[in-house]
Amino acid sequence: MSGESTELLAMYEQMAVIRRTEKAAYDLFLAGLVKGTTHLASGHEAVAVGASFALRPDDYVFATYRGHHHAIARGATPEACLAELMQKATGLCKGKGGSMHLTWAPGNMLGSYAIVGAHLPIAVGAAWSAHLRGTSQVAVAFFGDGATNIGAFHEALNLASIWKLPVIFVCENNFYMEYTAIGSVTAADHPAADRAPAYRIPAKIIDGNDVIVVRDTVAEAAARARAGEGPTVIEAETYRHYGHSRTDPAKYRPAEEVERWLKHDPIDVARARLEALGVTPETIKSIDERADAIVAAAIDAAKNAPAADVREALTDVWADGGSAWRT
């Protein structure tokens, strides 16, 4: 098998694992085993996986409350993610973060941020730090189309541009800010890409459902960043397979639009590319089965894990591990 086939197969497998993990999160939510809320990324897999394959392990990734795919793409296990959603001691954040705050620091996936747009300046800061330390690391902020209308987006783009920092702003444009079509509340056709030129940042609008396109575009932006040429905005067009959160049926989206996008499923796109490269249906099937097994085992393990340890409620406020507020 060619190097490209091997890498694409690896990307396909990761997307398949994410798809199944998200389905598990949905099913477990309906079963009452996942509490609070979830914002599922089914349909967005190619953005996370394509970007991750273009990045170095020591690059920084910042995600939103719709961030399960980014945690897994950077190496968090489906088991640790599902355990976190299920309030288990073995969860990524020991049960203190939840779905909206998945973080996997060993993979430099430095958080999922639940205040829209907040992490763009934080990613700029990580890029500033990389620049100051001379590490040639880049920082990537993934955000939704809705984030392009909040002040932090604009402050972040401006600062990144004037300081020429190694940061990549990746907009996962799924065309809806929560329940409202982004076009109806935004004075720009392309909410991220159209704003970038105002800050002298190059922008690209790409098919966010094609993992190869995402990988190559992020690789190009990362190369620019590492060469000291500054930030890039990438607007990756994609689509949610579920609603905004929890059990939202997303009835505000026209049926023909949903149908069109479901026919452009990132996993199908990757499969077609694999087949075009001569990868056999049997090989792909074996990958699907492996993804099934990985996620089934993760569900079992997460279900059987101990509940969050009550003693953890009063730890991790301070760097000394404790929470003492007085002397």
Place this chain on the structure above:
Amino acid sequence: MAETEIITYREAVAEGIAREMRRDPTVVCLGEDIAAAEGVFKTTVGLLKEFGPRRVWDTPISEQAIVGAAMGAAMTGMRPVAEIMFSDFFAVCWDYVANEIPKARYMTGGQVTVPLVLRTANGGGLGFGAQHSQAVENWALTIPGLKIVAPSTPADVIGLMAASIRSDDPVIFCEHKGLFASKGPKPPEGHVVELGKANIVREGSDVTIVALAATVPTALTAAERLAAEGVSAEVIDLRCLIPMDLTTVLTSVGKTSRLITVEENPHQGGWGATLVSVVVDEGFQLLDAPVKRVASENVPLPFADTLEEAVIPTVDKVVAAVKAVVNF
């Protein structure tokens, strides 16, 4: 023997930062007008000249970007010292102060730390009106996960700045505008004041007055006047709101049996309310009189000097409160 060098509070800010920048190359500064202009309050004089543009960065007027970038840098190996020009401006980057910085470590189960200092010019007395004069240290006090420092002397500015920059936790560092011109001895190199250690700045036996930042000199002046009238006041400079040194306060109240707080923040939600609630809970039996809080009135700060004086704590108000509890 050489005479002790005297410096101003504003010079102490730059000196305190410079000392830490010399010993730790990961300390970097950012903020509006802090580099070339050396700070609107001249609290960063000499930093750009000594450390250069790679360590002292002018920013646009973008408080969210300033504080957000400081957070991202702190999470990835730097020790940023960010300036918010007036503490009132925390309101425009409050997401970072309230939602992001103090919660990152906890929400991630301890996966990240955020060792940064957010410096800010805080407090009134200069007639800047309602949006440039507030004492906002109590805003930060409502949020678990922030250390809060408010020095009253140049020596404490330097010693507490050292401890704040070396702290692996986020610190809100309130520099009081009304104290910038005040003078005091310059402490020797290596001077560090541990966070959470209050300072008994005047010993006394009849009443404990707990003060912070600019209310410390107010309390000391009140104590002088009270001494002339035969009342012995102990004055505690709290120095930090978090960690709050309640051991020193309770020990003092054990001696004096009476407690006054002098707070520049509004009475509603002020730091004294938290302090007093612990004292009455754990030290009720120590008290011989009601506790009084001398705080700002619950109004926006007015512009005119006479009006501002009517709102914020003054020596007269402290003296009157002390007399009320001593004569109870």
